[in-house]
Amino acid sequence: MIAISTDHKRIALNMGLTALGFFILGGIFALFMRAQLTSPHGDLMSNQRYDELFTMHGSTMIYLFVTPMALALALYLVPLQIGARALSGSRVALAGFWIYLCGGLVMQSGWFANTGAGQAGWTSFYPLSNGTYSPGVGQDLWVLGVILAALGELLVAICITMTIARRRAPGMTVLRMPVFTWTSLVSVLMVVGAFPMLILAMLLLFIDRHGGHIYSGFTGTIDYQDLFWFFGHPVVYVMFFPYLGCAAEAVATNAHKRWFGYKAFVASMMTFSVLSMSVWGHHMFVTGGVTNGFFSFTSTLLLVPAGIEYFDLVGTLIGGAIRLRVSMLFGLTFFIQFLIGGLTGIFVASPVLDYNAYGSYFIVAHFHYTLFAGSVFGFFAGVYHWFPKMTGARLREGLGRVHYVLLFIGTNLTFMPMFVLGLDGMDRRVSRYSQHPGWAFLNRLETAGAGVIALAVAVFLLNVLVSLRRRELAGDDPWSGHTLEWATSSPPPPLNFERPLPPIRSYAPLLDLREEAEDRARERERGAASEARV
Amino acid sequence: MRGGALPLLVWALLLAASGATNAVWTGDPIQIEEFAGAVAITLATAGVLIVRRREAARRGEPSGPRDPEPVTHTSFGAVIAAIGLGVFVFGFTFGHFMIYLGMGIMVAGFGRLALELYHERRAVRRREP
Amino acid sequence: MPPLAIVDTRKVYDWVLSIYVPIAIGVFALFTVLIVGAVLVYRRRERPSRRHEANRLEGSYVVLLTLVASFLLYITFTALHQDNLIVASARASSHERPAVTIDVTASRWEWTFTYPGHGITHRSGAVGQEPLVVPTNVPVRIELRSEDVIHSFWVPQLAFKHDAIPGSVQTLTLDFDRSGSFSGSCAEYCGLLHAYMVFTVEAMPLGRFDTWLRTGGTVSA
Numbered sequence: 116m117i118a119i120s121t122d123h124k125r126i127a128l129n130m131g132l133t134a135l136g137f138f139i140l141g142g143i144f145a146l147f148m149r150a151q152l153t154s155p156h157g158d159l160m161s162n163q164r165y166d167e168l169f170t171m172h173g174s175t176m177i178y179l180f181v182t183p184m185a186l187a188l189a190l191y192l193v194p195l196q197i198g199a200r201a202l203s204g205s206r207v208a209l210a211g212f213w214i215y216l217c218g219g220l221v222m223q224s225g226w227f228a229n230t231g232a233g234q235a236g237w238t239s240f241y242p243l244s245n246g247t248y249s250p251g252v253g254q255d256l257w258v259l260g261v262i263l264a265a266l267g268e269l270l271v272a273i274c275i276t277m278t279i280a281r282r283r284a285p286g287m288t289v290l291r292m293p294v295f296t297w298t299s300l301v302s303v304l305m306v307v308g309a310f311p312m313l314i315l316a317m318l319l320l321f322i323d324r325h326g327g328h329i330y331s332g333f334t335g336t337i338d339y340q341d342l343f344w345f346f347g348h349p350v351v352y353v354m355f356f357p358y359l360g361c362a363a364e365a366v367a368t369n370a371h372k373r374w375f376g377y378k379a380f381v382a383s384m385m386t387f388s389v390l391s392m393s394v395w396g397h398h399m400f401v402t403g404g405v406t407n408g409f410f411s412f413t414s415t416l417l418l419v420p421a422g423i424e425y426f427d428l429v430g431t432l433i434g435g436a437i438r439l440r441v442s443m444l445f446g447l448t449f450f451i452q453f454l455i456g457g458l459t460g461i462f463v464a465s466p467v468l469d470y471n472a473y474g475s476y477f478i479v480a481h482f483h484y485t486l487f488a489g490s491v492f493g494f495f496a497g498v499y500h501w502f503p504k505m506t507g508a509r510l511r512e513g514l515g516r517v518h519y520v521l522l523f524i525g526t527n528l529t530f531m532p533m534f535v536l537g538l539d540g541m542d543r544r545v546s547r548y549s550q551h552p553g554w555a556f557l558n559r560l561e562t563a564g565a566g567v568i569a570l571a572v573a574v575f576l577l578n579v580l581v582s583l584r585r586r587e588l589a590g591d592d593p594w595s596g597h598t599l600e601w602a603t604s605s606p607p608p609p610l611n612f613e614r615p616l617p618p619i620r621s622y623a624p625l626l627d628l629r630e631e632a633e634d635r636a637r638e639r640e641r642g643a644a645s646e647a648r649v
Numbered sequence: 650m651r652g653g654a655l656p657l658l659v660w661a662l663l664l665a666a667s668g669a670t671n672a673v674w675t676g677d678p679i680q681i682e683e684f685a686g687a688v689a690i691t692l693a694t695a696g697v698l699i700v701r702r703r704e705a706a707r708r709g710e711p712s713g714p715r716d717p718e719p720v721t722h723t724s725f726g727a728v729i730a731a732i733g734l735g736v737f738v739f740g741f742t743f744g745h746f747m748i749y750l751g752m753g754i755m756v757a758g759f760g761r762l763a764l765e766l767y768h769e770r771r772a773v774r775r776r777e778p
Numbered sequence: 779m780p781p782l783a784i785v786d787t788r789k790v791y792d793w794v795l796s797i798y799v800p801i802a803i804g805v806f807a808l809f810t811v812l813i814v815g816a817v818l819v820y821r822r823r824e825r826p827s828r829r830h831e832a833n834r835l836e837g838s839y840v841v842l843l844t845l846v847a848s849f850l851l852y853i854t855f856t857a858l859h860q861d862n863l864i865v866a867s868a869r870a871s872s873h874e875r876p877a878v879t880i881d882v883t884a885s886r887w888e889w890t891f892t893y894p895g896h897g898i899t900h901r902s903g904a905v906g907q908e909p910l911v912v913p914t915n916v917p918v919r920i921e922l923r924s925e926d927v928i929h930s931f932w933v934p935q936l937a938f939k940h941d942a943i944p945g946s947v948q949t950l951t952l953d954f955d956r957s958g959s960f961s962g963s964c965a966e967y968c969g970l971l972h973a974y975m976v977f978t979v980e981a982m983p984l985g986r987f988d989t990w991l992r993t994g995g996t997v998s999a
């Protein structure tokens with residue numbers, strides 16, 4: 116019953132748990148890679164094994180964890196936040212989850228192929244990924260797995276789009292949708308606009324691998340990258356916006372203030388997502404196949420909408436009644452650490468700087484600061500914030516703090532030295548590196564950091580286990596939430612709302628109620644005081 | 650429903666503007682096609698919404714669903730069809746029989762899906778006065 | 779504002795970096811202080827403010843952001859123009875004749891450096907470690923090719939790289955303004971022995987380089 120349920124919450128939990136499983140798998144791949152890189156000439160594994168590991172680490176994290184987890188969060192929360200009783204096209208979403216799961220299994224089954232798993236990188240550039248240079252079934256399984264995973268994610272995204280369009284509760288206008296719902300909406304729009312291009316690129320690659328001659332010569336090589344990055348950059352933002360939404364909701368709730376500058380935020384989400392559909396060529400600055408000026412222009416402009424998010428964050432904090440719960444710690448750290456990823460992103464938006472950084476550990480550091488130090492911290496902010504809603508029990512704050520501190524230390528220890536290594540000339544995707552002064556030391560730091568991250572994730576899993584075993588009951592609204600999901604029971608009933616919804620007059624309807632009650636109480640007090648004077 | 654297509658229309662419009670800038674600046678055919686494709690998909694999605702209900706393109710407060718709707722709890726058909734697709738695709742690497750097996754499972758899944766939908770429609774019609 | 783007479787890509791790079799880095803550090807420090815400061819000040823307060831927008835202020839802030847973006851773009855486009863003047867093939871065919879042309883061919887997993895007309899071929903990578911020998915302070919033309927997959931020719935000393943893409947010849951003009959020996963590598967993952975696709979650049983004054991060339995590369999570099 117659980118596996119075939121069309122309840123959006125059930126599908127979302129299944130998808131989220133699957134994605135979490137892939138997160139742990141991809142993390143194990145990373146640990147093996149870090150172990151190999153502990154010394155310049157590590158002999159833990161063959162070159163091929165290392166190539167499989169970094170390919171599958173990237174592919175697992177991007178296609179099977181961060182993207183589907185973002186969609187799973189949206190799938191769970193968006194219908195609740197807009198006051199919908201069910202999903203539009205819930206059967207399609209259910210099928211989407213299963214297709215995504217099949218895709219993950221197909222991709223990972225490459226490990227059992229005699230030629231090994233995919234080993235052409237998560238981008239699988241042509242012609243390295245063609246039948247001549249990557250023969251064997253592992254790469255085929257990789258291509259087919261990506262097609263299935265992307266298709267499943269696309270179907271889920273379509274359902275979320277349709278639900279937002281068609282099932283908002285009475286009073287829930289588009290400009291009263293909560294912040295997280297907005298971040299989800301622009302993300303699913305990007306999935307709908309960009310994922311078909313990935314599926315197309317991969318279908319063509321599969322045909323090419325089997326004698327089809329699709330991509331050929333210089334043009335074909337560039338065309339593959341144009342198709343791939345047309346998906347590959349937007350997906351970076353699909354892997355960012357919903358987590359930004361998580362962090363924003365956690366921060367606003369813990370500051371006991373509604374998110375600041377809502378209208379500017381919505382406008383920035385629209386321009387941010389459209390711009391990020393228009394920057395993919397910055398991955399191709401060194402190919403000589405794109406107009407570098409245009410993509411440098413669009414990429415640098417990203418700082419404007421990104422800057423608005425930070426203004427709104429500071430505005431939310433100022434004047435707040437701030438409580439530093441674990442969700443708040445993760446939410447705030449998301450913003451600070453993502454800033455490092457974002458600012459270095461502006462660096463590599465300058466072709467002149469990218470001519471050095473491209474293909475080096477600088478890039479690895481940059482995108483791990485966005486995806487790990489950013490999105491994963493936003494994800495944990497969301498988990499600590501909504502776990503009570505999803506399960507009815509709170510996560511332990513004490514273990515949560517240990518989890519937070521370890522993850523913070525581990526993350527920065529792992530990814531900060533990579534900036535230095537990259538600028539110093541260390542290539543990414545190498546299983547061995549030269550004995551430059553300092554390189555071995557920095558790599559050892561990174562490996563130690565990866566160990567701390569693993570420990571942090573173990574503490575998190577322990578926290579989940581303990582919190583589910585010995586439940587601290589949360590009640591419907593443990594944090595004085597702002598949005599409609601806190602107006603129903605924890606976990607919500609099958610059709611989400613059994614009680615009538617509160618009136619919806621803004622993007623924080625529950626906060627409205629609380630403020631009105633406060634005003635009424637104050638007026639009564641004033642009334643009583645003036646009566647006493649008379 | 651009301652206003653549901655508006656964000657999509659605004660988004661498509663902005664994307665078209667960005668694509669036009671790209672076209673003028675780079676004149677790169679594949680990039681222009683990609684922008685056009687994404688704009689077309691978004692407009693098509695908005696179009697579906699508007700064709701179903703005109704109010705999807707109008708501003709204002711949604712009034713909530715009006716027609717009686719079937720409540721779906723489970724769908725075996727959707728899962729079967731999805732797994733069928735997985736088996737079908739997997740068959741392109743190992744054992745061609747899996748292509749046919751997958752197609753068979755998919756057909757069974759879609760059959761079951763059709764049955765589920767048929768029963769649901771009938772239940773809704775019976776409710777209507 | 780842009781430095782006059784930029785001679786190599788490293789100087790252009792350093793110039794851009796010298797402007798970007800302070801701005802980035804400033805922005806990071808500003809927001810970290812604002813966030814941490816706000817948390818410290820408003821921790822454990824009881825009555826939250828209800829103010830939830832400041833559209834005037836946010837509007838001016840957006841104008842400021844746009845100005846910052848414009849400034850960065852001005853720097854970047856100036857630098858890109860400089861880089862194009864240095865590297866682009868336009869210069870190679872202009873009156874300023876390059877002192878030497880070197881065919882650089884990437885293949886899995888080695889670099890082949892050929893000096894046409896001089897009968898010198900050096901190979902570096904999985905097979906050996908013969909250096910790429912270049913003269914300093916004169917333009918060096920590089921004809922970059924790939925025999926199989928995409929590779930990328932990277933010399934960190936120059937802060938510059940360019941892809942070698944099969945089916946095309948990429949013509950670059952590079953300037954080495956300093957003698958010495960620098961490392962280089964393939965920066966695009968190209969398969970099994972990608973990590974071994976490294977090479978050394980030996981840059982020497984033109985006089986010594988000419989001798990090296992005349993003797994067919996026999997005099998030690």
Ligand SMILES: [Cu+2]
Pocket residue numbers: 884885887928929930964965966967968972975
């Ligand atoms: Cu290479």
